[in-house]
Amino acid sequence: MSKPVYGLGGRYAKWLISAPPLLYLLLFFAIPALIMVFAAFRFPGDYGGLVPLVDVNPDTGARELLLTAENWRDFLTFENFGRFFEDSIYLELFLKSFWYAGLTTLICLVLAYPLSWLIARSGKKTRDLLVLLVILPFWSNFLIRVYAWMIILGPQSYFSRVLNGFLGIFGIEPVSLLFSQFAVIIGLVYVHLPFMVLPLYANLEKHDMSLLDAAQDLGANAWQRFWKVTWPLSLPGVWAGVALVFIPALGMFAIPDLLGGTNSMMIGNLIKQQFLDSRDWPFGSVLSIMLTLSVLLLAAVAAWAGSRHKKKD
Amino acid sequence: MALLEIRDVVKRFGDFTAVNHVSLAVEAGEFFTLLGPSGCGKTTLLRMLAGFEQPDSGEIVLDGQNVASVPPEKRPVHTVFQNYALFPHMTVAQNIAFPLKMAGAATDEINRRVAELLEDVRLQDFAKRYPHELSGGQRQRVAIARALVNRPKLLLLDEPLSALDAKLREQMQIELITLQKEVGITFVYVTHDQGEALALSHRIAVMNQGQVEQLDAPEQIYSYPKSRFVADFIGQCNLLDASVTEVGAERMTLEISGVGACHTLPVAGAQPGQKGCLALRPEKIKLGASLPADDSDEVHFKGRVHDCLYLGDVTIYIVELDNGMLVETMLPNSAPGRAKFFDDNDLVELAWRFDAGHFILA
Numbered sequence: 295m296s297k298p299v300y301g302l303g304g305r306y307a308k309w310l311i312s313a314p315p316l317l318y319l320l321l322f323f324a325i326p327a328l329i330m331v332f333a334a335f336r337f338p339g340d341y342g343g344l345v346p347l348v349d350v351n352p353d354t355g356a357r358e359l360l361l362t363a364e365n366w367r368d369f370l371t372f373e374n375f376g377r378f379f380e381d382s383i384y385l386e387l388f389l390k391s392f393w394y395a396g397l398t399t400l401i402c403l404v405l406a407y408p409l410s411w412l413i414a415r416s417g418k419k420t421r422d423l424l425v426l427l428v429i430l431p432f433w434s435n436f437l438i439r440v441y442a443w444m445i446i447l448g449p450q451s452y453f454s455r456v457l458n459g460f461l462g463i464f465g466i467e468p469v470s471l472l473f474s475q476f477a478v479i480i481g482l483v484y485v486h487l488p489f490m491v492l493p494l495y496a497n498l499e500k501h502d503m504s505l506l507d508a509a510q511d512l513g514a515n516a517w518q519r520f521w522k523v524t525w526p527l528s529l530p531g532v533w534a535g536v537a538l539v540f541i542p543a544l545g546m547f548a549i550p551d552l553l554g555g556t557n558s559m560m561i562g563n564l565i566k567q568q569f570l571d572s573r574d575w576p577f578g579s580v581l582s583i584m585l586t587l588s589v590l591l592l593a594a595v596a597a598w599a600g601s602r603h604k605k606k607d
Numbered sequence: 608m609a610l611l612e613i614r615d616v617v618k619r620f621g622d623f624t625a626v627n628h629v630s631l632a633v634e635a636g637e638f639f640t641l642l643g644p645s646g647c648g649k650t651t652l653l654r655m656l657a658g659f660e661q662p663d664s665g666e667i668v669l670d671g672q673n674v675a676s677v678p679p680e681k682r683p684v685h686t687v688f689q690n691y692a693l694f695p696h697m698t699v700a701q702n703i704a705f706p707l708k709m710a711g712a713a714t715d716e717i718n719r720r721v722a723e724l725l726e727d728v729r730l731q732d733f734a735k736r737y738p739h740e741l742s743g744g745q746r747q748r749v750a751i752a753r754a755l756v757n758r759p760k761l762l763l764l765d766e767p768l769s770a771l772d773a774k775l776r777e778q779m780q781i782e783l784i785t786l787q788k789e790v791g792i793t794f795v796y797v798t799h800d801q802g803e804a805l806a807l808s809h810r811i812a813v814m815n816q817g818q819v820e821q822l823d824a825p826e827q828i829y830s831y832p833k834s835r836f837v838a839d840f841i842g843q844c845n846l847l848d849a850s851v852t853e854v855g856a857e858r859m860t861l862e863i864s865g866v867g868a869c870h871t872l873p874v875a876g877a878q879p880g881q882k883g884c885l886a887l888r889p890e891k892i893k894l895g896a897s898l899p900a901d902d903s904d905e906v907h908f909k910g911r912v913h914d915c916l917y918l919g920d921v922t923i924y925i926v927e928l929d930n931g932m933l934v935e936t937m938l939p940n941s942a943p944g945r946a947k948f949f950d951d952n953d954l955v956e957l958a959w960r961f962d963a964g965h966f967i968l969a
Binding site for chain 2: 502504505507508509510511512513514515518522523526527
């Protein structure tokens with residue numbers, strides 16, 4: 295058989311096709327990430343930014359590098375990392391953010407699984423409609439949807455008034471829903487739910503229904519059919535959904551900003567604060583790096599646990 | 608008492624009656640086949656035996672107990688599915704162990720039984736493989752082992768060989784017969800392949816339009832079809848339209864329309880004047896350039912070879928009789944030194960004995 299002929303000449307075609315996204319990622323992801331890593335070892339500038347490494351020589355007007363082999367200690371430091379570990383407040387904030395993101399992921403999974411299953415088992419037309427409904431919120435702006443939650447959870451909303459009226463019957467003090475951890479979780483779940491539903495649906499939709507018939511035929515009750523067949527086969531979809539929800543939720547800052555109170559700050563808020571309010575770029579970079587590292591560490595642990603589980607069987 | 612009794616079972620889907628008042632009994636240890644074209648109700652009947660469908664009326668009695676409303680997971684009945692339905696995330700051994708685990712068997716027992724079954728289906732070396740690493744025939748054997756492992760009273764097989772190629776199918780047929788003898792479990796087998804049904808079964812129920820047309824041993828079904836449908840569906844058959852002219856104790860005379868008179872064995876209830884057809888298998892017809900007319904039990908017709916189909920071991924000759932009627936005959940290519948006997952347009956003579964055919968009343 296002769297090799298198929300591609301218009302662009304097989305060998306170069308793949309480079310030609312992948313060059314634009316590669317270039318894009320190099321320019322706007324890889325290089326900025328490296329700049330940020332470098333920034334984590336520098337000193338903050340007097341008015342924000344960083345202590346410059348390059349200056350204009352007043353005599354010659356030429357730009358020259360200030361950093362030399364002798365004076366590098368004036369420009370580079372581990373102090374920023376030291377600061378992260380000195381005060382337990384940062385670690386606690388990390389833990390709290392992981393807790394928020396983890397809880398959000400869990401709630402999304404519990405809500406999305408039956409929903410995705412239902413969508414996957416509906417008729418073709420209903421299925422398309424339901425998928426459309428799941429992604430419908432994306433048609434409006436993210437911030438507007440979060441503002442809507444501020445109104446829904448606000449003290450003047452019907453929801454709050456009915457709830458507090460109901461609590462009042464039992465003599466319970468009125469509760470404030472907005473600006474609380476509760477509101478942050480609600481917001482996080484609301485925003486991320488579609489990212490759990492879609493990969494789960496994509497997975498469950500492909501399941502071979504005859505496997506469930508076979509399991510039932512061979513003596514499995516409904517509970518066993520789920521845990522022995524559907525659940526293990528849906529794990530790729532579950533992991534995809536978990537990653538798509540957990541990672542963005544961990545770095546979220548808009549929702550805690552708008553819906554959270556003084557005690558519901560997340561890492562994202564702290565990073566934003568360092569870059570925009572305190573104008574301490576090096577420490578902001580350190581926090582960003584620690585966030586990335588901790589997510590990678592978590593993924594590595596999950597992969598290790600997964601492979602160990604497989605070997606055990 | 609029979610192991611399985613189906614009593615007057617009816618199943619409708621909307622306006623469509625899939626199974627229409629079917630009654631039959633399957634004996635313990637039997638290899639029983641439900642045979643019929645697609646849409647004849649055989650699969651619906653099988654699904655009712657497995658428990659996936661409930662009959663609208665009638666009883667399904669298994670070992671003395673009416674199981675019509677017992678859910679599939681509670682029936683001592685397992686199914687080998689058409690696409691095998693092996694669990695892709697489990698190894699061969701885990702697949703086979705599945706029914707035992709569901710039944711809550713002890714680990715020792717599970718290991719012992721799985722090893723036994725792996726040996727039965729000759730897959731000892733494949734215990735740790737996953738289904739996607741197996742060939743079609745191996746998957747088939749895993750599916751059978753999994754369905755047999757906790758000794759069901761009844762094993763249902765839903766066209767299990769249809770996904771295999773012809774050669775492998777034949778090999779698996781032999782394996783199935785051997786395995787069924789070994790384990791002694793009653794098999795109810797569903798197929799639309801009449802050759803498979805004839806080769807495998809102790810008894811066959813030929814189904815058509817939701818009803819059992821004939822229930823008999825394979826050789827009875829083949830030699831003495833009770834209806835035009837059965838004669839036509841099972842194997843090749845000449846169906847010659849005829850009417851009864853005379854009924855005797857040992858012979859019955861027919862007038863084959865446009866050809867002439869011939870004798871046949873009398874059938875119950877036949878009366879002169881009744882119409883029907885003579886079912887005549889191609890291999891029961893003699894064919895020659897000229898045949899000696901010394902046997903009064905035979906009837907002779909002249910014709911011309913219209914077409915021949917050379918199949919290697921045999922050649923099928925389509926012979927056109929003088930009145931234009933086409934009759935299919937078959938000759939083994941057994942003549943030494945010759946590839947076949949006749950060519951197109953050769954003049955030939957046909958003959959068959961009075962007991963070669965079987966008259967079917969319309």
